Amino acid sequence: MSTPRPLTLIVNGEPRALQVEPRTTLLDALRERLDLTGTKKGCDHGQCGACTLHVDGERVLACLTLAQQAEGRRITTIEGLAGPDGTLHAVQKAFLAEDAFQCGYCTPGQIMSAVACIREGHAGSAAEIREFMAGNLCRCGAYPHIVAAVQRAARALEQETLA
Amino acid sequence: MSPLDAPVKRGGAGDGLPVLGAALARLDGVAKLEGSARFALDQPVEGLAHAVLLRATIAAGRVTRIDAAAAEAAPGVLAVLTPDNTAPLAAASSWTGAPPAQPQYRPLDAEIFHHGQQIAAVVAETLEQAQEAARLILVDYEAVPAITGLDDPRAGDGDPIDMLSKSWGDAAAALDKAAVRLTLEYRTPREFNMPIEPHGLIAQWDGEELTLWEPSQWLDGMARTYAEWFGLRFDQVRIVSPYIGGGFGSKALALPHGAVAAMAARQLGRPVKLALTRSQTFTGLGGRPATRQVLEIGATAGGRLLAIRQRGWNETSMNAVSVEPLGSVTGLMYALPNFDSRQNVVPVHTVQPGAKRAPGENPSAFGLESAIDELAHAVGQDPLALRLLNDAEHDHSSGKPWSTRKLREALAAGAVAFGWDRRDPMPRSMRDGHLLIGWGMAAGTYPVRRTAGEALVGILADGSVEVASSTADMGTGAHTILAQTAAEALGLPVERVQVRLGDSRLPRAPVTGGSQMAGLMTGAVHKAALAAREVLIGLALSDPRSPLRGTGANTLRLEGGMLVAPDGTAYDVSAVLKATGRERVEALRDTLAENRLKPEDHYRNFTTVSTMRAPTDGDYSMHSWCAHFVEVAVDEALQTIRLRRVVSAFDSGRLYNPKLAASQWKGGIVMGIGQALLEEGLVDHRHARLMNDNLGDYLLPTNADIPEIEVIDVGEPDPHASALGGKAVGELGIVGVAPAIANALFHATGKRLRSLPLTGQRLAEAG
Ligand code: FES
Ligand code: FES
Numbered sequence: 001m002s003t004p005r006p007l008t009l010i011v012n013g014e015p016r017a018l019q020v021e022p023r024t025t026l027l028d029a030l031r032e033r034l035d036l037t038g039t040k041k042g043c044d045h046g047q048c049g050a051c052t053l054h055v056d057g058e059r060v061l062a063c064l065t066l067a068q069q070a071e072g073r074r075i076t077t078i079e080g081l082a083g084p085d086g087t088l089h090a091v092q093k094a095f096l097a098e099d100a101f102q103c104g105y106c107t108p109g110q111i112m113s114a115v116a117c118i119r120e121g122h123a124g125s126a127a128e129i130r131e132f133m134a135g136n137l138c139r140c141g142a143y144p145h146i147v148a149a150v151q152r153a154a155r156a157l158e159q160e161t162l163a
Numbered sequence: 164m165s166p167l168d169a170p171v172k173r174g175g176a177g178d179g180l181p182v183l184g185a186a187l188a189r190l191d192g193v194a195k196l197e198g199s200a201r202f203a204l205d206q207p208v209e210g211l212a213h214a215v216l217l218r219a220t221i222a223a224g225r226v227t228r229i230d231a232a233a234a235e236a237a238p239g240v241l242a243v244l245t246p247d248n249t250a251p252l253a254a255a256s257s258w259t260g261a262p263p264a265q266p267q268y269r270p271l272d273a274e275i276f277h278h279g280q281q282i283a284a285v286v287a288e289t290l291e292q293a294q295e296a297a298r299l300i301l302v303d304y305e306a307v308p309a310i311t312g313l314d315d316p317r318a319g320d321g322d323p324i325d326m327l328s329k330s331w332g333d334a335a336a337a338l339d340k341a342a343v344r345l346t347l348e349y350r351t352p353r354e355f356n357m358p359i360e361p362h363g364l365i366a367q368w369d370g371e372e373l374t375l376w377e378p379s380q381w382l383d384g385m386a387r388t389y390a391e392w393f394g395l396r397f398d399q400v401r402i403v404s405p406y407i408g409g410g411f412g413s414k415a416l417a418l419p420h421g422a423v424a425a426m427a428a429r430q431l432g433r434p435v436k437l438a439l440t441r442s443q444t445f446t447g448l449g450g451r452p453a454t455r456q457v458l459e460i461g462a463t464a465g466g467r468l469l470a471i472r473q474r475g476w477n478e479t480s481m482n483a484v485s486v487e488p489l490g491s492v493t494g495l496m497y498a499l500p501n502f503d504s505r506q507n508v509v510p511v512h513t514v515q516p517g518a519k520r521a522p523g524e525n526p527s528a529f530g531l532e533s534a535i536d537e538l539a540h541a542v543g544q545d546p547l548a549l550r551l552l553n554d555a556e557h558d559h560s561s562g563k564p565w566s567t568r569k570l571r572e573a574l575a576a577g578a579v580a581f582g583w584d585r586r587d588p589m590p591r592s593m594r595d596g597h598l599l600i601g602w603g604m605a606a607g608t609y610p611v612r613r614t615a616g617e618a619l620v621g622i623l624a625d626g627s628v629e630v631a632s633s634t635a636d637m638g639t640g641a642h643t644i645l646a647q648t649a650a651e652a653l654g655l656p657v658e659r660v661q662v663r664l665g666d667s668r669l670p671r672a673p674v675t676g677g678s679q680m681a682g683l684m685t686g687a688v689h690k691a692a693l694a695a696r697e698v699l700i701g702l703a704l705s706d707p708r709s710p711l712r713g714t715g716a717n718t719l720r721l722e723g724g725m726l727v728a729p730d731g732t733a734y735d736v737s738a739v740l741k742a743t744g745r746e747r748v749e750a751l752r753d754t755l756a757e758n759r760l761k762p763e764d765h766y767r768n769f770t771t772v773s774t775m776r777a778p779t780d781g782d783y784s785m786h787s788w789c790a791h792f793v794e795v796a797v798d799e800a801l802q803t804i805r806l807r808r809v810v811s812a813f814d815s816g817r818l819y820n821p822k823l824a825a826s827q828w829k830g831g832i833v834m835g836i837g838q839a840l841l842e843e844g845l846v847d848h849r850h851a852r853l854m855n856d857n858l859g860d861y862l863l864p865t866n867a868d869i870p871e872i873e874v875i876d877v878g879e880p881d882p883h884a885s886a887l888g889g890k891a892v893g894e895l896g897i898v899g900v901a902p903a904i905a906n907a908l909f910h911a912t913g914k915r916l917r918s919l920p921l922t923g924q925r926l927a928e929a930g
Contacts, residue, residue: 002238002292023291032290037205038198040408042359043441047858050359078198092196096188099826102638104195105202105360105408126871134867137858139359139409140638141833143869145826 007071011036012080020067027051027062030077038078038108042137049136052109053077059116078108081115090160091115094153095146102140110136114150123154183644183651183685183887186822190662191642195406202406203376204363204438211365212241213290214427214437215297216420218446222278222309222512222851223481226302233299234285239292241431243300244284246273249426255391258384258416258674260771268392270422275304276481277514278852279446284423286435309512309851312353313453313478321476321509327488329560332501334461337470341461343541348457349530350918351901353478353844353853355450356519357863360408362448363438364421366428372399373425379404380415381674382633382667387770388417389425397766402667407637411834412518414637415676418448445844445856449485452478452516453844454526456489458534461501466542466549470501473530478516479508485516488523492608492898493531494560495786497553502560512851518676520834521894524609525901532605532902533917536909545588546906547578547604558784566783566883567890569814570606573790576875577604577812581792590913599797600807601911604790607899609891610778611785611884614673615758615768616687620649620695621749624737626724628653628692629749631663634672634684638830639893640823641680647819648685648887652692653721670751671769678787678891679775681819686886687754694750696721702748703739710734757886785884787891788814791832791903797911802923804908806836809872809900816890817880824892828874831896837864839901843920 004019009026011034018033027044030036030053042050044063051062054076081089091114094100101107113136117123122132129150130143138146194200201207219226231243249271254263271282283300287293310318338344364377373395379385379402386400393400407414424437439447456475462468475489490504519525535553539546554571557564578584586602587593593600621629630649636642646660663669672684700719703711703726711719714728725733740746755761758776760768768774778785794807809832818824841862845854855861880888901919909915914929 002295021289021291028290031205035207036198037201040202040360041204041438042361043858045441045857045859047441048359078196082197088193088196092193095196096192099189099822101189101192101195102640102826102830103358103360103407103409104191104200104638105358105406107195108198111196130867130869134865137359137863137865139357139411139834139863140826141830141864141869142826143833143864143866144829144872146866 007067009067009070009075010073011075012077022066022068024067025063026065026067026070029067030062036077036079040105040108042106049113050106050109052112052136054112054116059113078111081111089115090156091153094149094156098145098149098152100145100149101142106136106138110138110146114153117150118154118157123150126151181651182657183647183819185647185820187643187647187657187820189640189643189823190646191636200406202360202408203365203378203404204436206365206376208365208367208434210433212286212288212431212433212435213293214284214286214424214435215293216281216423216443217283217297217300218443219275219278219280219282221275221304221306224275224304224306226273226275226282227305228303229283230301231283234296237292237296237299239288240285240296241288242286242427244271244423244427246271246282252392252422253394255388258772260767260773270419270426277512278850279514281419281423281447284427286427286431311848311851312511312846313455313476313509315511318509318511321507323505323507324486327486327490327506328504329490329494330503331559334470334472334501334503337501338459338461338472341469342464343462345460345534345537345541346457347534347537348455348917349533351454351526351529352919353450353453354519354838354842355445355844355861356411356413356517357444358409358411358413361439361441361444362414362418362420364424365434365436366425367434368429371395374401374403375425376403377421378407378410378414380407380410380635380637380676382635382665383671383769384415384674385417386667392422393425404635404665407635410637411520412522412676413448413450415674420447441858442856445853446514449514449516451519451522452485452487454487454489456530458530460534460538462538462542464542466538466544466552468497468499468553471499473504475506476509478511478513480513480515481510483515484508487526489527489530491523491527493527495558496531496555496606496608498555499559520831520897521609524898528607528898529901529919532899533905536906537915547574547583550574550606558779561779561784563779563782563784566785567816567879567881568788569877569879570788570790572877573788573812573814574606576877577790577792577810580873580875581810583792590910595796597798599799599911601795601797601907603903603907603910604792605899605903605906607789607791607895608786609678609895609898611682611787611890612677612679612778613758613776614679614683614774615753615755615760616672616683617670617753618684618687618691619670619749619751620688620691621747622695622699622736623747624740626736627659627661628655629661629663630688631669632672632684633667633669634664634680635675636664637675639680639827640820641684643823644681644819645684645688648688649692652689653696655721673769674772677775678893678895681892682885682889683754685819685889687752689886690754691750691752694752695748698748698750699736699739700726702743703734706739706742708742709739781883783883785881785890787816787895789895789899791899793903793907795904795907795911797908802927804840804921804923804926806870806904808870812875812877813895814878815892815895816878816884817888818876818878819889821876825874827893828896829872831894832872832900833864833869835897835900836869838919839904840920
């Protein structure tokens with residue numbers, strides 16, 4: 001359990017070598033070993049969604065994933081979402097425009113979920129967005145604005161695709 | 164232009180719009196969206212050790228033995244702290260400034276007062292090692308029977324809190340004569356704040372200097388507590404809290420786990436990180452205590468209020484008195500000639516309760532605003548009409564006039580937007596297919612609290628401006644509205660203002676609580692900004708090379724990095740500074756004098772709440788007001804209750820940023836929905852143990868629980884409430900939500916639930 005092993009994680013397109021114990025979660029590996037603290041810990045039990053990131057393009061809870069399980073797979077965290085020149089992703093822009101956050105602690109998880117929610121084709125209506133964003137708790141209660149932001153981003157991404 | 168770009172555009176003096184009051188996006192927003200905003204536990208600190216806490220598995224009694232041998236021998240373990248091997252700290256005075264009852268404080272104590280009390284800590288090289296070692300500790304206890312809650316017969320009636328006794332007129336006599344008399348009991352359960360950022364900190368010692376990276380709603384108050392615990396001077400403690408992942412009242416005070424982290428860091432000579440687990444956030448600190456109140460209401464047959472007699476109880480811990488004032492709004496909302504209110508606190512074996520959004524006002528309004536609805540039904544009146552009939556022209560509790568009260572306007576605007584006139588008053592009369600539809604409403608209020616603030620405003624050579632204060636932004640928008648305030652005062656676009664907050668080394672700020680931050684800090688920043696501009700103008704007028712020399716101080720304005728005279732003569736700020744050999748001019752100002760305090764009150768003002776002014780201190784009674792209208796749909800066969808829409812109207816005085824104020828109001832409403840329908844700390848009454856100490860079983864509202872929420876602003880600037888006219892925002896939104904939903908549920912089903920949360924099961928049990 002406790003002997004650290006070498007591991008290479010591909011985070012935001014970059015291979016990162018580190019030594020972690022088999023029991024180390026992906027969340028703790030990112031936060032405590034790689035200084036990628038954008039992904040947040042809210043519960044460590046898969047109950048809040050704050051640690052949501054993408055593994056091979058799908059939303060995953062980093063607190064319920066062992067770092068070892070993510071070896072060799074593409075991990076995208078909030079830090080890797082904006083363009084290389086720093087241009088915010090459409091979802092990030094929409095969160096700012098709609099004031100879809102207050103304290104901002106749940107926000108990285110919300111944004112990673114929202115990107116996936118749109119990609120999965122679950123942003124068709126407000127009711128659908130509410131359902132497919134229900135795994136990300138926001139105690140500040142930004143939910144109505146999160147729904148508006150997902151709708152706004154989905155429209156913008158659609159326009160981008162058409163253009 | 165993409166549709167994304169338009170509303171993000173930031174207003175500013177340059178486009179002729181006022182900056183303060185503009186609906187700007189959050190200035191700290193991008194950092195939070197990119198994941199680059201480092202919260203306290205995200206700080207990169209060299210050489211961190213990780214601590215985890217071990218908790219008591221009994222609720223009352225004492226620890227007789229802790230066997231930590233295996234834990235100490237486990238890989239990576241640096242230390243195990245227990246009651247046996249840690250020296251007591253000095254006890255700290257309370258947040259009111261009251262001296263401690265005992266001289267010593269043991270953050271790891273063998274005496275057990277509640278289940279989940281911290282009894283030991285393991286510090287190791289890695290978090291995983293500390294967690295594993297903590298499981299190896301063996302603890303023996305001597306348990307005694309615990310008092311589990313308000314309903315435990317051994318709890319008794321508790322202790323009266325005389326400070327909360329209020330009365331005028333003769334309530335008993337008026338009740339005896341009243342044509343209509345109702346006696347109603349309302350209850351609220353243990354609730355928890357549950358910010359998504361768990362409580363925790365990094366503690367680091369450098370000699371006798373202690374630095375804490377810790378989320379804090381009150382840096383100066385917490386720094387004082389740490390200083391007193393460890394026998395340090397106030398300025399030897401530094402708290403850094405650049406962002407706060409939500410607090411809602413729970414991050415204002417230094418807590419036992421903070422003491423342990425600082426103790427461990429000192430013992431090891433290494434920085435220590437200690438984050439409560441989610442489960443520990445239910446036992447390491449308390450939220451809103453369970454409450455019970457009995458209201459006796461007397462009214463005329465026409466529904467005019469004659470008297471209210473109120474008795475309230477809230478639970479507290481065995482070793483501290485926490486008060487949830489249930490009479491906060493009972494005598495305030497309506498014209499009430501006779502009132503009598505008393506409250507007891509009942510010690511039980513629980514963690515010391517804390518403050519959860521609108522402590523007092525919130526459960527108080529649940530009782531009163533449910534009871535008003537019951538009265539309306541009893542006298543056959545529309546609940547909105549009954550409220551207007553009983554509208555208070557002045558504050559009956561203090562006898563003072565309102566500063567501003569737009570409650571009638573809120574009721575009217577909310578009713579129109581909701582379509583209240585289409586409501587059929589009969590319970591069970593409105594349906595949508597097989598669903599019962601209920602429309603309910605309730606009003607709410609929150610007081611204007613005031614404490615003096617302090618801010619530093621600097622004007623730099625490039626004409627940009629810096630604002631600094633130790634105040635906190637936990638999502639309330641402090642960064643943004645304080646930049647707007649300085650920009651407005653100095654005639655600059657808001658992009659030219661940098662705001663630094665959340666470090667106790669910065670100029671002082673009182674607690675970010677009681678919804679007072681915006682009002683008091685905008686006042687302090689405004690004052691400091693004008694003072695900094697005066698300094699700059701003074702330099703420009705006295706500089707012999709200045710083209711402005713002799714043009715007169717009060718005609719100059721600051722614009723785009725230039726000082727400009729009415730005739731258009733302009734002089735570069737950088738030239739003024741250069742000519743006088745400065746890099747910047749700055750002004751540090753406080754608002755002690757405006758709050759009738761003296762310079763010697765400075766420390767006390769910022770590190771205790773002893774100088775916080777009551778809403779009735781002065782010539783007026785000052786409060787924010789709101790009205791909520793909600794629609795519920797009930798499926799009786801499935802026992803489900805769904806909220807369908809919310810329309811709420813608010814009088815918070817002047818809004819410094821309507822976009823962010825709307826977020827605060829809606830956030831309050833969402834928390835109110837959770838309180839009304841979902842949230843309940845469930846106690847196992849055999850063991851006085853909280854059973855649902857996790858986010859899967861203690862139900863917070865999710866996105867899928869929240870319908871559309873429309874908020875309407877009916878406020879206008881209140882010149883008495885604050886320097887710039889704003890009143891309370893953050894805590895107002897939650898007040899009145901739960902009774903509005905309870906009232907809607909009654910309208911839908913004809914069943915009255917008087918205990919929160921309002922669940923399908925309770926509805927079914929109501930017969
Ligand atoms: S931290 Fe992973 S779901 Fe809460
Ligand atoms: S923004 Fe604070 S928890 Fe969501």
